[in-house]
Amino acid sequence: MKYILICLLTFNFYAKAQVISDSLLIEGHYRVFHYNKPAVDSKGFSLVFVLHGSGGNGLQMMQRVKSFDSISDQENMIAVFPSGYKNFWNECRKIAPSAANIEQINEEAFFTGMIEYFSKKLKIDKKKVFAIGTSGGGHMAYKLALTIPDRFRSITAIIANLPAEENLDCPQSKKPINMMIVNGTADKTNPYEGGEVILGSGNFGKVRSTDETFQYWAKLVGYKDNPVQALLPDNNPTDGKTIEEYAFTGKQKQVILLKVNGGKHDYPGDIDVHLHAWKFFKSSF
16 A cells, blocks of 8 residues: 655644644545644654544544643543545445545555554554544444554444445454444434434445344454443433443454433533543553
8 A cells, every 4th residue: 555645734723732634645646634732752652543523534533622731641542533535535335425435535544644644753652552442433434444454453433333244245354453432322313223324425234233233343352251240330320421431341342332312413411421431542552
């Protein structure tokens, strides 16, 4: 895979941190990403890609997800907010109507290029690369786990299920990986029990159920028994939601499902899902 590094594009300030926007030229397309410049002079940073949903962009996601602002330096971590091609990702849903899918945009080259960029520029630890995605970004996170799992230590997908077999057009490495899934039982966009995903931009085809998605990743590791179940603290009792955790943790890789009872196509209120994902990521160090 070939990519060309493009010189620094912009500087600005956000939340008292220096936000850097840069891009890579990938197969004729400038692909943009944003991150806060570390305030510490260090090396061996962890790298976390935070992926926006369908129709969004990296800068919007950066402004929405502030969880990492106060912990990045003390955790020796860099959070990166890339943008999809024309606001969408070329993930694994065969009939997705987005230009990214129709034009078969090379996402693997983009993410591989960003990893190399941060390795050279900020001396990240390539063994500590992670991705967390929401909705369409969750589907993109699944794609990374399916196609280039050796580049990532752990993945978290939020309000997203794997495409149904007939709607899956990615090659599957079928290699085990640390995986956490966070899905709501009342989600009408990404149906918890599986089915069609309909957005304002079109029909994205059928997805598997959450249980099927969970079992897909668990079976890759070799889990056959029942997961350990726990009820997370109900930190927001007025929202009508509770979170059940189902965890496979006995082998080399962890596979975890957070079932948000009453959760819709949104973030759960009882936890900060991005900080919870970071805790999950750290557990794999």
